[in-house]
Amino acid sequence: MSKKKVWIDTDLSVGMKRYHKEGYSDVDDGYAVLQLFKAETIEVTGISAVFGNTKIDDAYRLSLKMATEFAPYKIPVYKGAEKKIDLAEVKTNEAVEALAQVLRKEPQHILAIGPATNIGILILLYPELIKQIKEVVLVAGRRAGNDFFKVGKPTSHHAPDLNFDLDNDAFRILFENNIKVVLCPFEISNKVWITANDLEKLKTNNPGNIWLSEQSQPWLEQWVSSGEDGFNPFDVLASHYLIAPDDLITEELQAHLEIHPNDMLLDTSEYNYKQYLICDHTPGYKVIYCYNVVADYHQKLMQSLIKD
Ligand SMILES: [Ca+2]
Numbered sequence: 001m002s003k004k005k006v007w008i009d010t011d012l013s014v015g016m017k018r019y020h021k022e023g024y025s026d027v028d029d030g031y032a033v034l035q036l037f038k039a040e041t042i043e044v045t046g047i048s049a050v051f052g053n054t055k056i057d058d059a060y061r062l063s064l065k066m067a068t069e070f071a072p073y074k075i076p077v078y079k080g081a082e083k084k085i086d087l088a089e090v091k092t093n094e095a096v097e098a099l100a101q102v103l104r105k106e107p108q109h110i111l112a113i114g115p116a117t118n119i120g121i122l123i124l125l126y127p128e129l130i131k132q133i134k135e136v137v138l139v140a141g142r143r144a145g146n147d148f149f150k151v152g153k154p155t156s157h158h159a160p161d162l163n164f165d166l167d168n169d170a171f172r173i174l175f176e177n178n179i180k181v182v183l184c185p186f187e188i189s190n191k192v193w194i195t196a197n198d199l200e201k202l203k204t205n206n207p208g209n210i211w212l213s214e215q216s217q218p219w220l221e222q223w224v225s226s227g228e229d230g231f232n233p234f235d236v237l238a239s240h241y242l243i244a245p246d247d248l249i250t251e252e253l254q255a256h257l258e259i260h261p262n263d264m265l266l267d268t269s270e271y272n273y274k275q276y277l278i279c280d281h282t283p284g285y286k287v288i289y290c291y292n293v294v295a296d297y298h299q300k301l302m303q304s305l306i307k308d
Pocket residue numbers: 010011012028029052053113114235
């Protein structure tokens with residue numbers, strides 16, 4: 001059986017302190033990347049870094065580290081966009097050019113677990129390659145403008161729909177060009193938890209697992225201090241979809257961009273608005289919306305991470 005060719009576009013920030021406020025950055029991209037490295041049905045054809053959870057130089061450095069130290073075969077790594085698409089001056093980058101070259105050779109599945117910026121630029125610059133994109137699996141979206149991403153118990157803050165918030169236009173470009181889009185939103189990842197016990201289990205003699213487990217510790221403590229028992233490994237739902245789509249429960253919905261009061265203010269302000277990626281049954285752009293996991297999902301996830 002031939003392997004599924006997957007290109008990873010990531011804003012890896014494992015172990016990083018945040019630049020803009022106190023605390024640590026997300027570790028979830030690390031789980032997604034490691035899971036794909038270990039999947040025997042997948043061939044990772046390249047990794048492109050993108051800004052997002054951290055700055056582009058950090059995402060690139062961490063992508064290089066993971067590919068060099070933990071990948072079971074050689075995977076090239078490229079530096080992508082440092083900021084959202086400037087529609088008035090669309091600029092290519094090393095990552096976009098490398099992905100274009102790979103797509104010219106053969107069709108690819110794309111895991112885009114940061115802002116969709118690199119993919120959006122590629123589509124604008126090389127529309128002839130759209131037919132080579134089998135699907136793009138992204139982490140974004142919600143069902144309604146008042147579905148807030150509540151984090152902490154009791155709710156201490158709303159999490160942003162970060163990937164979408166950082167580059168609304170990039171998502172719009174995907175939709176308007178009829179790319180097959182799969183969304184793994186907060187609604188699904190909020191049903192999956194990684195706990196202290198799981199991090200303990202991850203500390204096998206596998207260097208990637210040990211590193212990820214250790215680097216996840218401060219991130220876990222951050223969630224525990226807000227009243228949760230663990231953290232949601234958001235991006236790993238998207239990588240899991242590429243490996244075993246049947247482990248995720250999906251629904252075909254229609255996506256649209258809508259403007260509503262800004263949910264990043266706990267009591268949504270009357271005078272502060274933002275764009276939302278809404279998925280429902282009213283006419284829009286067709287997407288596969290993943291909203292739940294199978295009953296033994298947690299066990300399947302841990303198995304996929306722990307194996308050598
Ligand atoms: Ca990410």
